[in-house]
Amino acid sequence: MLSGHSQKEKEAVVTRRELLKVGLAAGGSALLSGGKYGRASSLFDDSVQRSPVLTPFIDPLPAIHTLPELTRVQPGFTDVTPYARPFVGDAAKDPVHATKHFHIAVRERYVQFHSQLPPTLAWTYVDASLDPNSVGSGLISFRYPRIELGQPAGGGFLVRVSNELVTGRRSFGLPTMTVHFHGGHQPSPADGFPHDLAKVPVGFPDRVTVPARANATAPIQFFDYVYPFRDVGLFDGPEDPGERPSFYWFHDHCLDFTGPNVYRGIAHVAPAFDDLDPGDETDPAGLGLPSGEFDLPLVLQDKIFDSNGALVFDQLNGDGVLGDTFLVNGVVQPAHHVKRRKYRIRLLNGSNARVYQLFITNDAGASFPLTQIATEGGLLAAPVTRSSIQLAMAERAEFVFDFGAFDSSTKALYLENRLAQTDGRKPDGLVSRGTKLLKFYLDSDRVVDSRPLPTELRPLTAITLAQIKAAEPRSFEFDRSDGVFTINGKPVDIEAPILVKRNTPQLWHFENSSGGWWHPIHVHCEFMRVIRRNGVTPPAYERDGMAKKDTILLRDGDSIDMYITFRDFPGPFVFHCHNLEHEDMAMMLRYDVVD
Amino acid sequence: MGKAGESTANRFPNVVLRTHDDRTVRFYDDVVKDKLVIITFMFTSCTSQCPRNTANLAKLQDALGNRFGRDVFLISISVDPERDTPAALKAYAARFGAKPGWTFLTGRIDDIDAIQRALGVYDRRDPAPHTGMAIYGNDALGQWAATPIMQNADSLARIVLRLASPR
Numbered sequence: 001m002l003s004g005h006s007q008k009e010k011e012a013v014v015t016r017r018e019l020l021k022v023g024l025a026a027g028g029s030a031l032l033s034g035g036k037y038g039r040a041s042s043l044f045d046d047s048v049q050r051s052p053v054l055t056p057f058i059d060p061l062p063a064i065h066t067l068p069e070l071t072r073v074q075p076g077f078t079d080v081t082p083y084a085r086p087f088v089g090d091a092a093k094d095p096v097h098a099t100k101h102f103h104i105a106v107r108e109r110y111v112q113f114h115s116q117l118p119p120t121l122a123w124t125y126v127d128a129s130l131d132p133n134s135v136g137s138g139l140i141s142f143r144y145p146r147i148e149l150g151q152p153a154g155g156g157f158l159v160r161v162s163n164e165l166v167t168g169r170r171s172f173g174l175p176t177m178t179v180h181f182h183g184g185h186q187p188s189p190a191d192g193f194p195h196d197l198a199k200v201p202v203g204f205p206d207r208v209t210v211p212a213r214a215n216a217t218a219p220i221q222f223f224d225y226v227y228p229f230r231d232v233g234l235f236d237g238p239e240d241p242g243e244r245p246s247f248y249w250f251h252d253h254c255l256d257f258t259g260p261n262v263y264r265g266i267a268h269v270a271p272a273f274d275d276l277d278p279g280d281e282t283d284p285a286g287l288g289l290p291s292g293e294f295d296l297p298l299v300l301q302d303k304i305f306d307s308n309g310a311l312v313f314d315q316l317n318g319d320g321v322l323g324d325t326f327l328v329n330g331v332v333q334p335a336h337h338v339k340r341r342k343y344r345i346r347l348l349n350g351s352n353a354r355v356y357q358l359f360i361t362n363d364a365g366a367s368f369p370l371t372q373i374a375t376e377g378g379l380l381a382a383p384v385t386r387s388s389i390q391l392a393m394a395e396r397a398e399f400v401f402d403f404g405a406f407d408s409s410t411k412a413l414y415l416e417n418r419l420a421q422t423d424g425r426k427p428d429g430l431v432s433r434g435t436k437l438l439k440f441y442l443d444s445d446r447v448v449d450s451r452p453l454p455t456e457l458r459p460l461t462a463i464t465l466a467q468i469k470a471a472e473p474r475s476f477e478f479d480r481s482d483g484v485f486t487i488n489g490k491p492v493d494i495e496a497p498i499l500v501k502r503n504t505p506q507l508w509h510f511e512n513s514s515g516g517w518w519h520p521i522h523v524h525c526e527f528m529r530v531i532r533r534n535g536v537t538p539p540a541y542e543r544d545g546m547a548k549k550d551t552i553l554l555r556d557g558d559s560i561d562m563y564i565t566f567r568d569f570p571g572p573f574v575f576h577c578h579n580l581e582h583e584d585m586a587m588m589l590r591y592d593v594v595d
Numbered sequence: 596m597g598k599a600g601e602s603t604a605n606r607f608p609n610v611v612l613r614t615h616d617d618r619t620v621r622f623y624d625d626v627v628k629d630k631l632v633i634i635t636f637m638f639t640s641c642t643s644q645c646p647r648n649t650a651n652l653a654k655l656q657d658a659l660g661n662r663f664g665r666d667v668f669l670i671s672i673s674v675d676p677e678r679d680t681p682a683a684l685k686a687y688a689a690r691f692g693a694k695p696g697w698t699f700l701t702g703r704i705d706d707i708d709a710i711q712r713a714l715g716v717y718d719r720r721d722p723a724p725h726t727g728m729a730i731y732g733n734d735a736l737g738q739w740a741a742t743p744i745m746q747n748a749d750s751l752a753r754i755v756l757r758l759a760s761p762r
Binding site for chain 2: 167168169170171172173174176195196198214215255256257314315316317318482483484490491492493494495496584585586
């Protein structure tokens with residue numbers, strides 16, 4: 001039943017909506033009478049539960065579908081977006097290195113976020129061949145090919161994204177799409193640049209965003225994203241073995257509208273593999289990390305629903321939009337049956353403004369150590385044991401957890417967030433009993449396990465002191481003045497870049513002077529090597545030599561020194577706060593990589 | 596069954612305001628409803644950011660070309676309404692060459708506070724509570740966002756026109 005309410009039902013729906021509006025208005029006036037002084041946002045009190053109360057752990061955790069879900073278009077597209085053509089391998093001439101073609105559609109569809117909620121109209125990335133009328137979680141993914149050391153890793157990928165949304169419908173968010181492959185190293189036209197530029201740099205396309213259709217019969221527009229996914233050195237120098245798979249995600253990046261667009265569903269994950277991390281625990285050449293059903297990507301998000309299941313979003317809350325309902329892989333507080341053995345658990349904070357601190361806990365409230373193995377930049381040099389993992393927006397962390405370490409008296413464990421947050425600005429602090437996001441049922445006997453976790457994962461040579469001294473220093477201050485988020489005193493001007501020299505090592509100093517706001521800063525195109533946090537050596541899970549980062553959290557007053565080299569792709573990129581409301585409220589800077 | 600996007604209904608206080616040409620208007624019914632608007636906050640005696648912001652908005656009306664005053668409207672609301680009478684706003688508008696389609700508004704301080712709160716730009720800690728951000732939105736489509744006033748006017752026009760209703 002996707003449409004077709006009876007008239008009576010429609011009236012009932014309208015009545016409930018009206019009631020809800022009254023409720024919101026009343027909440028608004030309570031706020032106006034001055035409960036929260038000095039608050040920049042207005043409409044909602046984030047500490048109030050507005051969504052329907054839903055029974056947790058009754059819906060199964062959706063699996064992340066992988067490559068077979070996607071239409072692999074062969075032999076390929078004949079009308080490839082011009083900038084991408086040089087990257088496309090010719091299957092006829094060189095079948096081994098042929099570029100693989102995929103087709104994703106951005107589609108409005110009903111998604112069942114919880115079995116007690118009516119289906120919700122969401123925007124989703126879907127396999128373009130999917131039946132337009134199907135109901136589903138909207139989750140798709142794809143895996144990169146195995147990369148052989150010393151060999152070109154095939155011709156990479158070309159992903160066509162068609163925007164099937166229609167303009168002119170009353171809704172929050174802007175249905176103009178631009179896809180950022182987050183963590184990926186791709187040419188600037190394929191990076192999901194936020195806006196079509198008026199002053200177009202040489203070699204950059206006039207149009208990089210994909211507008212929605214004026215009506216349902218108008219032609220569907222598309223853009224081709226090329227992800228070469230080759231070692232950097234294959235373009236113009238020796239191979240760089242540091243360019244390796246990680247837990248990527250992709251999401252919309254539309255200027256001023258990234259927050260609402262991502263919240264409406266325009267985000268997905270893409271794990272990638274190579275010879276060392278082949279996604280097959282039985283492969284003797286690999287590290288033997290848990291694979292297949294034992295490799296669990298978990299996308300954490302928070303949303304607000306009204307009683308009809310509709311998404312609620314305050315587009316002018318510049319502090320950061322918090323939800324009161326927690327989802328994992330697009331389902332509210334799901335449950336998952338696990339085997340008694342080791343799992344690889346991949347976490348993505350896909351929320352707009354919420355920071356998580358994640359524990360594995362039991363019913364008695366005890367928590368158990370996690371062995372972290374990866375960040376945004378892929379595998380760590382060595383595993384790091386932690387009692388919990390704090391995860392800011394867009395950050396990823398992977399850990400190995402052994403459900404086989406528990407005896408048969410343990411029937412359930414939880415992924416629990418113990419970081420309370422009632423304001424988009426920053427979390428309130430740790431609590432002893434948090435929100436259980438996901439329930440693991442331990443209901444099987446012990447099964448065949450993967451090999452013991454190696455003590456070394458992916459070697460990473462630390463940047464030397466000499467390299468750091470030779471790097472070009474630059475300083476960026478993240479602040480807020482006159483009600484505007486700024487970087488070095490300025491809000492974003494998408495037509496006014498700073499210039500960064502290609503293949504010239506940079507030592508960037510980030511400083512959060514904004515007083516009371518947390519800012520996870522995401523730099524596009526290249527990974528960051530974190531040299532210092534607040535003037536001293538950073539913790540093992542983020543410091544250079546152990547980890548690479550694409551998003552680094554600046555708590556209030558924090559400073560970071562990081563090393564980065566924009567090795568090859570020229571042109572415009574951005575870095576920005578990944579509190580999506582801060583980003584949309586102009587906390588972004590365009591940089592152009594130039595010779 | 597839930598359609599997204601109705602969350603901003605009722606967000607705009609329908610308060611009574613006075614325009615720079617001394618007309619009485621209601622904020623939602625007459626200023627925002629069904630229109631694509633760019634809303635900024637200022638006061639005429641401001642010597643810091645308002646003059647340059649207002650000068651850039653004057654360029655924006657030109658950058659919007661023939662769509663200005665027809666498809667897109669500019670609204671500047673005084674945060675010092677006791678001093679900024681309609682006459683003061685009229686003089687200010689004339690000084691910056693405001694064209695038809697650009698309305699300056701004044702009113703009761705509490706009502707203007709309410710508008711600022713509704714638009715997410717209220718900050719009582721700020722002694723001069725105005726902002727360098729322009730709030731822009733198309734009420735007919737329910738789409739709202741913010742963008743810095745101080746950027747290239749052509750760029751600002753391109754950003755805002757993304758929200759124009761299909762014709």
